[in-house]
Amino acid sequence: MNNKQQSPVKKLLAIRGMGAALTAFVGLVIIYIAFGLINSAVFSGQNILNLLRSMSKYLLIGIAQSYVLITGNIDLSIGSLVGMSAMISATLMTTGMNPLLAILISLLCCLVIGVVNGYLVGKFKLPPFIATLGTMFVARGIAYMVNGNRNTDAIATGIGKEAADKFQNFFYYGKTLGVYNTFWIAMIVFIIFFFVLSKTRTGRHIYAIGSNVDAAKLSGVDVVATTIKTYLISATCSCLVGLILCAQAGMGNMEAGNMYEMYGVAAGVIGGVSPLGGTGILLGTLAGAAVWQTLENGLNMIGAQVGIQRVVIGVIVVVAVLLDVVVRNGKFGKRK
């Protein structure tokens, strides 16, 4: 690679996946301005704060799904893990348990499902679609059963108003430095997992498996261990989102996180994470999550009919995947 005289822009574009991510960011700016021109409230400070907060949920889901997608797998249980985490933490708190302990137990339960996913896909070579479809139903079932098939009471009834306020403010309603905590939480998680994916050996192994799993195995990559790691990361992020939803509503909802795994795929794909595996960077996922949330927020603010939201988002996802396929096999030659 000729590093001499390369402009910083060229260097940036040379990073694999950056092109797709930047395209998504450009798209994001265009969409945001378009909505703002229709309804200036979109530009208001409060709306921006809301956007950053609600985008954080999708960013975390996007990170979860991206890690799995890059290895060429998929995790359909993400949404159910979100619901399970929300229900377990809320139910435990309504019994008066210390929030911290409730959070840890929630996390543990999600990690168990993550390990199961990892083993089924990595060790027993089950098609990831089937394996995680199964755990998706199991986790959702657990979410239903945890509180006897009903949504929980308000967590304040168990741990008291003060503790409930602290919990809810920490994950959702509180601000730090003028921006909602949810955003900072997502940012910290993003930075950590961005680092893992781009700068550590595990990250390189993840890309290797996604590109060519046989070659990766022959090069000494521990496919089973790496696969399990991706599903554990996915489970962790899902658990976190479940806690955020629990804090948002101040109670556990059995249907929490419904369909979130699909939103995770959308966020990743819009940002350049290929569902075929091997490509994509988390920066792209960030752009994808932002695009998704800006669309949802914008369409809501301009009073668009509900069906239109779905159609628009679906079209964008398809276009993003088409671009991915064209770039891989078409105009720019084979990218490997």
Add this chain to the structure above:
Amino acid sequence: MKRRLLAAVCAATMVFAMGTVAFADDEVKATGDEKIALITMDSIDQHWITLNEGAQKAAEEFGVTVDFMSPNTKDDAQQIECVNNAVAGGYNAIMVAANGPDAISSALQEAVDGGVKIVYVDSPANVEASATFSTDNKAAGQTAGEEMIKVLEDAGVTSGKIGIINVNAATDSCVNREEGFRAAFDGSDFELMETQYGEGDAAKSQSIAENYITQGVVGIFGCNEGSTTGAGNAIKASGNDAIVGVGFDKSDAILNLIDDGYLYATMAQNPDVMGYEGVKAAIQAINGEDLGGEVTDTGVSVLTKESK
């Protein structure tokens, strides 16, 4: 003399006319700048669409803006986002049908703290509002139960199993309807079975109803539109129209089922009244009037084949 009489009559008429106008106006004066956000549980159920129609009628009449900003499905997180969007969008008042008493309370409190007025339609939450317009669900459920007992006893049936299809255990309005319904059967010889939940989905509710019918029920109660539709369709499919179906809410499907005799009656709420009166109350609240959090029962009509 005649002229003086005529003058007196004219004067009296004028005073009388002015008086009637004053009473009819109800003291609702809008400046036209009022922006109201209407957030219901979802944007697809006929009940909410009718509520919105009532609200839009009031909006046109009084010259204010009412924007329908409901989520597409019943989801606490999405409803909270809608409340947040309403606050960020600069609305002066929010008319809301809360999914449940707790979930959106924090978000509503933030809105109140920011000076936004709250009016509850159909289902209140735990935050103090200017006014509430809803159906007394427990009373309506009891009426439904009494209607079912009446029909069964007229047919000579005084005992047997009754199936109840509810939405879920979290929606207060439906839970209250079931409570009222069960109360009507106190002291009777009928056996009320364990409630099953169909999530308000007609198809799921129909499966539940079909199971009830297999177990030999003499009556089925549906707690909302979807549950009622499912119950009626199941009775139709079973071919046994001796089973008494009583339900809640109004829709073309339900009215057809009543016409065909597969359902006996439905408790029709008045969501359009909730919407209309809710907007009026919101305008008054925005303009500084203290409505004192009054709760108004907008009532139900018992719709049967004869009374439709």
